[in-house]
Amino acid sequence: MLERENMREKAPAPVPVVREIEAKSILNASKIYDYCLNPYTGCQVACVYCYAALFMRRYSGHVEPWGGFVDVKTNAPLLLERQIAKAKRGTIWIASVCDPYQPLEKKFGLTRRLLEILGGKGFPVVIQTKSALLRRDLDIIRRIKDVEAGFSVATEDEAAARLFEPRAAPVRERIEILREFKAAGVRTYAFAGPLLPGNPETLASLLAPAVEHVFIDRMNYQPAVRAFYARHGLLEYLSDAFFRRQGGALARELRARGVRVKTVF
Numbered sequence: 001m002l003e004r005e006n007m008r009e010k011a012p013a014p015v016p017v018v019r020e021i022e023a024k025s026i027l028n029a030s031k032i033y034d035y036c037l038n039p040y041t042g043c044q045v046a047c048v049y050c051y052a053a054l055f056m057r058r059y060s061g062h063v064e065p066w067g068g069f070v071d072v073k074t075n076a077p078l079l080l081e082r083q084i085a086k087a088k089r090g091t092i093w094i095a096s097v098c099d100p101y102q103p104l105e106k107k108f109g110l111t112r113r114l115l116e117i118l119g120g121k122g123f124p125v126v127i128q129t130k131s132a133l134l135r136r137d138l139d140i141i142r143r144i145k146d147v148e149a150g151f152s153v154a155t156e157d158e159a160a161a162r163l164f165e166p167r168a169a170p171v172r173e174r175i176e177i178l179r180e181f182k183a184a185g186v187r188t189y190a191f192a193g194p195l196l197p198g199n200p201e202t203l204a205s206l207l208a209p210a211v212e213h214v215f216i217d218r219m220n221y222q223p224a225v226r227a228f229y230a231r232h233g234l235l236e237y238l239s240d241a242f243f244r245r246q247g248g249a250l251a252r253e254l255r256a257r258g259v260r261v262k263t264v265f
């Protein structure tokens with residue numbers, strides 16, 4: 001059992017520095033899917049383990065800490081209309097280096113406008129988030145012919161999730177939304193990565209009724225997070241043995257419940 005003392009919540013995140021910018025490109029090549037679409041640079045969800053944090057500050061020229069800045073690509077819908085007219089059909093991933101439903105989306109509505117455009121284009125769309133604002137867009141998402149909606153859910157333990165993903169929706173709310181989308185006829189998945197401390201059997205029992213398939217991944221950026229794990233007395237959860245044991249147990253428990261699983265490590 002994890003020590004609750006190790007899982008103390010952080011102070012609330014600061015109000016981010018927000019810039020409205022004109023991007024040069026919005027539909028970009030991706031190594032995971034064919035394309036990625038990122039309406040924002042920066043992410044208020046501020047996950048401790050975020051791999052985008054490793055390079056996006058340098059790339060964007062921001063000096064604020066990860067989670068403390070967001071560039072809003074106000075011309076994203078215009079760019080998408082232009083770029084997609086010339087693009088070869090392929091799967092579009094929203095989003096690869098930001099949460100498309102981070103709090104600022106409520107004000108700017110860029111993700112919603114991009115989905116409205118995509119609804120008429122016939123490109124397969126994969127949405128990935130940790131934010132409950134996804135709910136708002138069920139109406140347009142269900143009108144996209146080939147679409148999947150997913151949440152990152154790497155633990156069932158709410159205290160662990162709060163520690164590592166300070167501004168994400170609670171785990172049980174994420175799973176509840178997946179259930180709602182599935183009931184509404186939208187294909188759903190979960191990304192269980194990077195695996196965090198928790199009980200794989202409980203996580204599998206929560207996810208199984210809510211998703212068709214699950215990706216499982218380990219922590220891939222260990223030098224960047226080692227000090228954080230050490231500070232919280234959690235280093236055992238950064239070991240190869242933990243990822244093997246946790247990933248294996250989660251895959252077994254999900255398959256036993258009829259869920260398709262892909263382990264990507």
Ligand code: SF4
Nearest residue numbers: 043045046047050098
């Ligand atoms: S939600 Fe995704 S992009 Fe945002 S901080 Fe977390 S891992 Fe990074």
